[in-house]
């Protein structure tokens with residue numbers, strides 16, 4: 001708020017006037033009320049859930065009521081500039097203190113802080129606990145001008161979290177020294193162990209906990225079988241996401257380089273990012289990703305921590321991550337703005353083999369490796385699943401998926417039959433899925449399932465016979481050749497055409513058998529020995545399958561779901577962002593002109609375009625064809641400061657067409 005004159009400022013009025021949003025999202029309202037009133041809170045909300053407003057609005061409300069400064073502790077120094085810039089755009093007095101400032105700039109911020117000229121101050125944890133900063137806080141405290149502490153990325157306090165920062169441990173000083181000052185800790189980490197650790201380490205036992213669902217309903221999950229991954233990816237981008245910003249994750253630096261080149265050759269605006277690149281190049285690519293539109297970042301997992309670009313339209317995995325935690329975190333970077341987004345992954349037998357090898361060859365202890373294998377298996381069964389991916393993902397994090405309210409019951413029996421039972425979907429093979437989230441590949445296109453038990457037994461028994469014959473060290477390719485009756489050089493060399501299973505599985509395609517092998521590995525009925533050229537080995541679990549006691553059901557891979565996916569309505573040639581696809585011709589022209597204007601403003605302000613206005617806001621303006629300032633009022637994302645700063649310019653752009 002520009003002044004503390006509006007003593008009556010309510011959370012709802014600040015949401016409307018400062019941020020230009022019509023309503024709170026999910027639990028935001030309850031959190032904001034609680035914290036504005038001086039309560040402590042622990043907020044667990046998925047990425048994109050809208051955590052920032054949970055402390056920004058209380059900070060403004062409390063400042064208006066005369067409580068003074070809110071300190072936001074965040075480890076993400078690289079983001080502070082843009083976060084503070086976004087608050088400035090909304091007319092909020094904010095600043096940051098971190099190592100990117102020189103001495104003069106630092107002192108200037110400190111002076112403003114002590115003068116009461118800052119509502120929100122962002123600072124790195126190591127800064128907050130310095131004697132200098134503490135003495136400044138002391139001085140504010142004495143004058144009753146220390147309003148609130150917000151501890152962002154609170155999982156950094158826990159060694160169980162994926163991003164432990166020892167400096168976070170020292171943050172107990174906030175509680176001990178400034179006992180009366182409310183604290184709000186926030187994290188997107190979904191796992192229970194980390195949560196408990198946060199409460200203990202930050203002494204938040206008394207804090208009210210706000211736990212949101214970790215579902216990301218706007219993200220569509222799709223997992224396809226890996227055939228020619230780069231071509232599959234290219235097709236996916238061209239069909240679904242031409243012109244969109246996205247992230248493509250690959251396992252190795254080399255793959256990153258290759259894929260980035262291939263995409264660029266095909267006309268996609270792709271850049272590589274991995275730890276092997278020069279720091280300056282990395283920075284440049286990250287800046288371009290944030291600042292420009294429609295960049296596809298091809299990266300290793302080194303990329304992404306703290307990227308809060310809201311309009312990432314897809315996250316693709318060309319290789320399988322290590323576990324579901326990683327997968328969920330990485331895919332969570334898509335669609336933070338709530339608009340439709342895709343999480344798309346290709347995976348194949350080689351992924352399974354590679355991940356196993358990495359675990360086997362790691363120097364970790366056997367116990368740790370066992371945990372890692374278990375986590376990998378959970379991801380494998382997600383990939384092999386023929387039922388709802390969302391149910392499985394949330395189930396992994398201990399959450400039961402509550403499907404969206406079913407449509408109103410159909411009126412006639414015929415209509416009921418045609419519509420199916422709400423909350424259930426019938427697959428082509430007749431099996432019933434309990435839930436249909438309506439937004440994952442398996443719910444949209446229930447895959448055909450086939451009984452692979454016979455094929456599985458034949459594969460296992462081929463391996464058994466090969467070993468019985470005294471020859472070891474054969475991988476998947478050779479075993480499949482024997483079963484399919486192919487007289488390759490290797491088969492003849494080892495006399496494997498004489499085995500009783502030779503040619504016994506001629507009716508199975510190689511794709512089918514690969515699927516069976518993956519499934520066998522996923523259920524532990526087969527092992528890959530990475531130290532011995534990926535040799536296949538029987539396990540204790542093989543027995544049950546061999547004896548026919550365990551059935552092996554597999555998804556039919558007729559074609560990749562992305563090929564069957566009904567395209568979301570959009571023209572890939574014009575490459576309109578999702579927000580603008582439903583606009584008519586004249587509105588599309590306004591949208592394009594507004595985007596060009598926004599790019600100009602963003603450049604002048606040295607901020608990403610979305611900080612000025614989101615795509616959705618530009619689309620709403622384009623649709624309304626405003627001719628007066630009053631026409632702009634009430635459009636989501638236009639607060640009073642932005643209306644004042646940009647209203648006339650926006651009208652000018654719209655009128656010029």
Ligand code: ADP
Nearest residue numbers: 021023024025047048049050051052053310336
């Ligand atoms: P998180 O930190 O939880 O990942 P953010 O605070 O960055 O999420 O919010 C994600 C996006 O959602 C931002 O672009 C933000 O402007 C938008 N947003 C948050 N709350 C609302 C709301 N109540 N109405 C509209 N948009 C919102």
Ligand code: ZN
Nearest residue numbers: 388437440443
């Ligand atoms: Zn589903």
